[in-house]
Amino acid sequence: MKWVGIQLDVELGDGVVFVRHPFVLAGVEPPGDPGSLTIRLGDRVRFAPGVIIEAEPGKHSVLEIGNGTRIGATTHFHLRGGSIRIGAAGEIRDGCVLKTTGGAIEIADHCFVSYGSMLHATEHVTVEERTVLAERVTLVDSGHDTDGGDVHWALQDVPTAPVVVGSNTVVYANAVITMGAHVGANSQVAAGAVVRGEHPEGVLLAGAPAEVVKSLGDD
Numbered sequence: 001m002k003w004v005g006i007q008l009d010v011e012l013g014d015g016v017v018f019v020r021h022p023f024v025l026a027g028v029e030p031p032g033d034p035g036s037l038t039i040r041l042g043d044r045v046r047f048a049p050g051v052i053i054e055a056e057p058g059k060h061s062v063l064e065i066g067n068g069t070r071i072g073a074t075t076h077f078h079l080r081g082g083s084i085r086i087g088a089a090g091e092i093r094d095g096c097v098l099k100t101t102g103g104a105i106e107i108a109d110h111c112f113v114s115y116g117s118m119l120h121a122t123e124h125v126t127v128e129e130r131t132v133l134a135e136r137v138t139l140v141d142s143g144h145d146t147d148g149g150d151v152h153w154a155l156q157d158v159p160t161a162p163v164v165v166g167s168n169t170v171v172y173a174n175a176v177i178t179m180g181a182h183v184g185a186n187s188q189v190a191a192g193a194v195v196r197g198e199h200p201e202g203v204l205l206a207g208a209p210a211e212v213v214k215s216l217g218d219d
Contacts, residue, residue, distance in 0.1 A: 004057040007036040013043035013067065020049035027056035027080065035059045037079065042067035042088065050074040056081065061100070066109065072096065082121065087111065087129070103141065103160075108167070113137075123160040128167035128185065135173040139163050143179050166201065188216065 004026040024037075037055040045065050050073045055061045059081035065071065066088035073094045077084055082100035086092065087109035095116045098105055103121035107113070108129035115135045119125050122142040127133070142160045146153050161180030165171065169183055172191040183189060184201030194208040204213045 005034045006055055006057055007034065009036065009038045011038075011040045013041055013045065015044040016041050017044070017046045019047060022047055022051035022053050025052060025054045027054050027078070029056045029058060033058040036061070038062045040064045042069070044068045046070045048073040048075075048094070052076045052078075054078045059102075066090070072115075093117075101142075114173075121163075122158060124162040126162065126164045128165060128169075130168045131165055132170045133165075134171060134175075134191075137171050137173070138176045139165070140177075141179050186216070 006026060035058045042065060044067060048071060051071055053063060061079035061081055062083040063077055063079065064085045066086060068088055069086055069090045071092050075092050076097045078097065078099040080100060081102040082104050084098050084100060084105045086107045089109055090107065090111045092113045093115045096113055097118045099120045101122045103123045105119050105121045105125045107127045110130045111127055113133045117133050117137045120140045125139050125141050141163045142158050144153055145157045145159060147156065159179065163177055164182045165177065166183055166185030166187065168185055169187045171189040174191055175189045175193045177183065177195045181195045182198040183195060184199050184203065186202045188204045189195060190204065190206035193206050193210040195205055195210040199205055199212060202216050204216060206213045
């Protein structure tokens, strides 16, 4: 880390277990302005093999993981500035990618993120407590506007708007929750749904684009 100008600070709680030490890597940006990576792990955090923690030079990044949370094999934390904060008593299963580009990912206590899910925050992605993201779920708070011209798509505007998944919600496999979406608490998002906009609490969302199919309180 030092040769690319990243200051690494690590704080470990009691009983942290590394089945195999994670790979702590500098990203692809060239060395330049000083940056930092702060890692704070609570008590009894467990890392399976192959976890990657990647930070970009010249950025200030924070990774925090709460007490008793388990991180699955080959999970990739990619911090291009910003923060990833995961609460206590949760689980991030194998093959997940959590990426920040100056934004913040916040996953509250008692959350479960299943195999191959992807979260990307340029502004803010929030997963409230007791929420489940099933296999290969995507949460992303940005998009890529293109104007039909020859300007490279990566050089065009990147609009952003926060994403929120309310507490005690179940998001089923392959769902995509897009820029600006807000899923109300105690809801379900059907497999393969594409969620945009704001939705009330206690409902089933399905379709592409997703709509309220029913209230979960209905008989």
